[in-house]
Amino acid sequence: MSIERKIKKKGEIDEQFLEYLEVIFPNKTKNVLEVIRKGITKNIYSPSNRIVWCAAGEKGRHLVYPKLYCDCQDFYKNVIVKRKRLFCKHLMAQVICEVLGGFQINKYEDKEFGMFLKEIQSNF
Template identity: 45%
Template sequence: MSKDLLLNLISLVKEKSKIDDEILNYLNSIFSENADRILETIRRGITKYHIDDRIIWTAMGENSEHIIYPKMYCSCQDFYLNVVIDRKRDFCKHILAQIICDILNNYNEERLSHDEFRIMLNDEINNFINPKS
């Protein structure tokens, strides 16, 4: 998916202010998986963490929480394998879900201490090294 397609998604979600059939059809056309997987990610939950002046986004995956740098990076295995290594696509479902949830203000918000963030980050590193089936 090119940057233009991502910008089109952002414009479309802003215009509609909800997920409707047009957005679902657009997601199906630009994402090699399908829109249902993005919707499932949204249902599982997107969280915006505040650590002092920093903001960290996460998406709940099937087995663990994935750290997201909006529009750029996700810590999930799919991003690593299909975006970075195989270059099959430009984004994973978690990044697309985060973008949609941010525009629609459909996310959880939490504050974390530095120690809580360190624990969360260590858990994510362990999940990446030893993914759960």
């Protein structure tokens, strides 16, 4: 069962779900919960309706493409280069928050997207 189906079926983060998370993402459950606590944000840009997800990290925000990509070092190092796992804590937290509706929505004009990219770029 996928993480999405599991959390959707549960409807909450309970002890049983945390045990499941520990099995699929060993020794990272606390890290995922910390990202959830810090916050996941869905930014919507208008009129293009561009959607950009962000996860709060230790040193700023991380750009997240759900189920595909995160701009954090852990994703690059352990998912792309070393192929140790399929996702990072930010990707996992984003999926959980999206399913449970536990994220903040910010609305911006398209002209503000360039500023966002500059901010994210400065994190590299």
